């Protein structure tokens with residue numbers, strides 16, 4: 001382990017803070033999973049759902065998942081930062097209150113107000129009031145601004161604390177390029193810094209974009225450039241979901257060494273890879289605009305290069321580093337290292353299929369098919385989420401290893417069944433974001449899409465079951481621990 005402290009010996013108040021963040025985000029996640037299963041059941045024609053209701057659920061599910069999992073990621077990064085510096089607990093509580101207020105407002109806007117413009121609320125769609133009232137649009141904008149403010153407060157403070165403790169050159173591992181530099185900062189500090197900088201930049205662009213949305217809502221006669229706002233929304237949304245994943249990776253770099261007994265060293269190669277990731281991640285979102293013919297061609301080409309650049313170096317050094325950690329280390333496969341390892345596998349599989357889709361020649365065919373939700377559900381559901389649960393198990397010092405392991409096996413079976421159905425749909429060119437496949441004008445394809453959706457709902461439900469078993473393991477594991485402590 002790179003530092004003297006462990007997850008168990010962090011001060012009580014830090015523990016209460018992070019536990020509150022993580023338990024809240026886990027509860028919201030489970031609720032959003034049930035919305036996802038409902039959508040898949042509706043697409044499979046098993047439960048009736050009106051079109052406006054479907055898109056309202058899809059908007060809540062998409063925005064909620066991205067925002068909640070990113071928030072959980074910030075909590076993990078704060079935990080890592082608190083082991084190597086002194087981030088402010090008060091700032092993190094302020095961020096928590098803002099996040100919860102934003103989440104509640106979003107639930108009201110989508111589930112009651114039926115705001116249904118999708119997770120990136122493409123301009124000018126939110127202002128057309130197609131099936132929802134104007135107040136639902138305004139509430140969504142304010143909700144997203146509250147969450148954005150929460151992320152800014154937390155991440156800026158994490159950066160401040162790391163800079164004070166380590167200095168800018170050391171926290172970004174730039175000292176690795178000087179000969180005779182001393183010990184590098186711990187790997188967790190490097191990844192935490194990369195996450196926080198990229199997260200802050202994405203959030204600032206998001207805040208500027210949302211301000212124009214607010215302006216439009218207050219003064220409807222105003223017009224803005226739709227392409228500019230699409231760039232802004234994707235720079236914000238794409239960056240934060242990528243950073244969420246890296247927050248999970250940050251926790252692994254920090255915690256895996258406690259199981260293997262080997263330090264996760266920041267070498268010059270690791271420093272190059274993560275700094276390259278920081279640069280490219282800011283421009284990878286261009287691959288969402290390949291179909292926008294007015295976007296300058298140079299940006300499209302750069303988008304493809306940046307997509308590869310943001311995924312390949314970080315993945316390569318992480319997989320190699322994980323292999324070096326595990327190989328002949330005598331690691332005992334308890335729940336947390338197992339969840340971390342299968343989580344990295346899910347990240348890699350989701351990442352490879354994302355890179356495939358970000359290749360312009362392929363995107364011409366796969367664009368807006370189910371291949372797109374397939375890849376990001378893979379790296380989130382059977383990647384990031386498993387890492388998060390591994391972290392939670394460790395953080396809450398659960399002792400119910402066998403029950404947690406059973407939950408993990410069930411989640412893997414359900415999760416992979418669920419994402420496989422999206423991939424098969426993508427290969428068949430089933431369109432994404434269709435409330436009812438009955439409207440597809442090719443009866444064979446419509447029937448196959450509905451069949452895949454039904455199997456997807458089965459997979460999602462099995463995943464949910466596994467997640468509930470895991471939750472029970474947390475409660476049982478804590479009881480067992482109290483008994484042992486007593």
Ligand code: HEM
Nearest residue numbers: 033036037039040062065066118119380381432433434460
């Ligand atoms: C078992 C768990 C899950 C189920 C059953 C589920 C289900 C779904 C379904 C049916 C859709 C609509 C797909 C389409 O037709 O285009 C969807 C979209 C989406 N899901 Fe999930 N999902 C799950 C987990 C997740 C996770 C972990 C994330 C994390 C980011 C996520 C984020 C999204 C996003 C961003 C969208 C797109 C919404 C949009 O296009 O506006 N989902 N999900």
